[in-house]
Amino acid sequence: MHRLGCLIAMMAALHASGADSIPLTPRPHMDEATLKLYNRIRTTDGLLLGLGELFAPPVPRQRWEPLYDNSMPRWRQLYGETLPACYEFEIGEANRPKAIREWDQAKRYADLGGVVWLQLSLNNFSVPHGGQRSPRVAGGMNDRSNGLDPVLPGGSAHEKFMAYMRQLAREIKEFSRPCVLRPFHEMNGRWFWWGAQPDKYKTLWRFVFDLFKQEGVRNVIWCWAPSANVPRGPDYYPGDDTVDIIGTSQYFDDGGLPKDVLAGLLELAKLGPDKPLWLAELGPLARVDFWRDAHANFAVIPRLRGFNLWLARGWHVWGSQPDRGSLIDETSSPKLKEAFAAFLRDKRTIRLDRWSGTGRRAALNPPSFQGVVLAQVLPNRKLKFEAFPGKTDAEVNGFTGAAKTYER
DSSP, X not given: OOHHHHHHHHHHHHHHHHHTOOOOOOOTTSOHHHHHHHHHHHHOSSXXXXXXXXXXXXXXXXXXXXXXXXXXXXXXXXXXXXXXXXXXXXXXXXXXXXXXXXHHHHHHHHHTTOEXXXXXXXXXXXXXXXXXXXXXXXXXXXXXXXXTGGGSTTSTTHHHHHHHHHHHHHHHHHHOSOXXXXXXXXXXXXXXXXXXXXXXXXXXXXXXXXXXXXXXXXSXXXXXXXXXXXXOGGXXXXXXXXXXXXXXXXXXXSSSOOHHHHHHHHHHHTTOTTSOEEEEEEEEOOOHHHHHSHHHHHTTSTTEEEEEEEEOBSOGGGTSOTTOBSXXXXXXXXXXXXXXXXXXXXXXXXXXXXXXXXXXXXXXXXXXXXXEEEEEEETTTEEEEEEEETOOGGGOOSOXXXXXXXXX
């Protein structure tokens, strides 16, 4: 590349990172490796591609468990070798009789350079599991009987809950690799036993955070993740010192981010200016116009650093119609498949090969810069350039005598 072309590419990256920078604040609950990963997420350019769930049986209506050893081969089958840079493992029961803990798979993925996410969707501790409770699984995560009271200090299931969480903390510590933990998500909704109880929820979050600290767990990045489809998310915010990433869930039918979802995201962004934002469950209806314009839609979300796709059909969030949903597979139109493939190819989409340094992305990311960059194209193929580290737009009035002029 010519010198001028290199400079223009560098300036674009500097401007992007400077305009959307996230200040570094103390994270005493992280060890060195975890803080290194967090800082890399915080300062990255582009958006990390993540996978939260791929519910895509090769044969329609075939029994399917969205586990790592099913999902990754199926991803390759559908989308080629553009593996996601993040993968979320469910470590709670999520209505099953027993949790499935894929620690070996998580280690394998982390050792490839991927960012391991852990979702914690726990069954109800105060109700025996099994059978139906119109229309939910009795004792499952959606059984709202008794709410949070039983698991909080003094509650009937507190000791049971504490023993469970202590064991989980030890397992995560033994995992010994940095990970992002997303527990008790969508708490501003009314579909989980931990939902719609703001003060009790904040007590729960801080109790679990402190328990992990007592167990010496220092390899966790904490993601607090309300639903962007439901209001009053900020009412459940447990405090800056216990949250590292602000995540959200959003499912919608529109060709872009719906106004109410965007309003919810912007409201949540006000909570912690030192927190990256993440679309922790992104389930847009499979549409050509959404994926064609996705990066333009994402660009309006401040401090956004990544998203985890939830790909499926038939869920109630898209109207409970069996052929309607976010999944893009063999039955999708050629135009839709190409629009999604183009999004995956886009250099702003950080896939595993780009994140781990095995692809070209690593070479395209310059060091992070915070400040203002001025550039002016001059006659005779020249470019005037000056950087103002640490400055804001209001503090820069124009070029100074230190400006440099470059030519190809």
